Amino acid sequence: MAERNGARETAWRPILPEERAERVLDVVEEMAADVLKTLSEESGTPQEIWTRRGSGLAGGNSGLAFFFHYPAEARPERGYEETALDLLERAIEGTAELQAPPGLYGGFSGVAWTLEHLRGRLFEEDEDGEDPGSDVASVLSAFLDRTPWGLDYDLISGLVGYGVYALERTPLPGGADCLRKVLARLSETAESRPEGISWRTTPEIIRPQNREAYPEGNFNLGVAHGVPGVIGFLGEACAEGFEAEARPLLDGAVAWLLAQKLPPEAGSVFGYSTAPGHEPSPARLAWCYGDLGIAAALLLAARAVGQEEWEREALEIARAAAARAPESAGAVDAGICHGTAGISHLFNRLHQATGDPALREAARFWLERTLELRKPGEGVGGYPMYVPDAEGTMGWHGDAGFLTGTAGVGLALLAAASPVEPEWDRVLLSCVRPLTPALSQRERVG
Secondary structure, eight states: OOOSSSOOOOOOOOSSOHHHHHHHHHHHHHHHHHHHHHHHTOOSOHHHHHHHHOSSTTTSHHHHHHHHHHHHHHSGGGOHHHHHHHHHHHHHHHHHHHTOOSOTTTSHHHHHHHHHHHBTTTBOOOTTOOOTTHHHHHHHHHHTTOSSOOSOOSTTTSHHHHHHHHHHHTTSTTHHHHHHHHHHHHHHHOEEETTEEEOOBOTTTSOHHHHTTOTTOBEEOOTTTSHHHHHHHHHHHHHTTOHHHHHHHHHHHHHHHHTTOOOTTSSSSSBSEEOTTOOOOBOOSSSSSSHHHHHHHHHHHHHHHTOHHHHHHHHHHHHHHHTSOGGGSOOOSOOTTTSHHHHHHHHHHHHHHHOOHHHHHHHHHHHHHHHHTOOTTSTBTTBOEEEEOTTSOEEEEOOOSSSSSHHHHHHHHHHHHSSSOOGGGGGGTOOOOOOOTTSOGGGOOO
């Protein structure tokens, strides 16, 4: 099991030639400088800024904190550590002031995840033994006592997201307790289906414009909001020693997922969702929805429990994604969630985990697409993003954040150009360990 905190040796390698990698690192620095400029130009009181931007992982200060931490590891002489620490402190302060919701990507558990992730990396333990994360662990543990659950089960704002936080906290008091409770709630909300075990997205949780089409809900096939996210989390829970509680759910969930494959001519291996009476439609190529995110989550689970057949399935799905026509991907901007940088990063992570050259070439291809999308002077760091504005209207706007903005793009570029392993992607449930000579032949599937 990899160390959760602190520097460690890894087998992560840049996928770019040295000269090209140096230029990409320069681009990341230019992007970081523009993010800082954008933050410095924000107007209003601290509370107004917190309200507008938030503290969360997706677009707020906690996501920006680990954005600045990773360049600090790659180029320590640049002084990014102070910026990262300042942003983390702002995230913690803003969460307390605004009474943030609990969700991982938009609430206090995401801020707490960042705190645990950067503990021992960005800052050391207090000499007096004070634990800054203990209060969140206690609050979340009490929140997870709710039964029947009745709320989201997903990664972005539900049970899986709380589980991802708990995984990061597990070495410390409260983490294991939260993890057990997440597993208990997932067990309670699981549905036995003819093909295995799944989790229903209820009509109340489905977007209002889609509720009429799904009066009984549906079964979501995206990592961000659906069953593949559960699979990645359950695999990680098994690896942390919770196999007795997690493995039966994991076996049933993988069986169910693999039964949802579309016909070979469909255009993608999996659709967006499935429900009785509905014909699944082919999905885009992305982390949030589609084959690429599913391949990473499935491979993560396969490696966690040593399941060779699942690993073969994951690699086949990833190779099919690599062979897909770029125009069918549905990527219009560069963001991590559903843009070109996210596609490149997942191919990079899958290549590092398997050694497959086709996945490396796909990662390079989508990296170049990402660099081609850059328009210096536009957006933040040269990346206008197709995202909603404050009124919810979609359009091309500047977005400094992690999930759909410039920070996420910078992290993906950094991972392609430096030997610093991007362990921030644990929050995406795609952090499959790189292939090393120490891995046995049994783990070298494909």
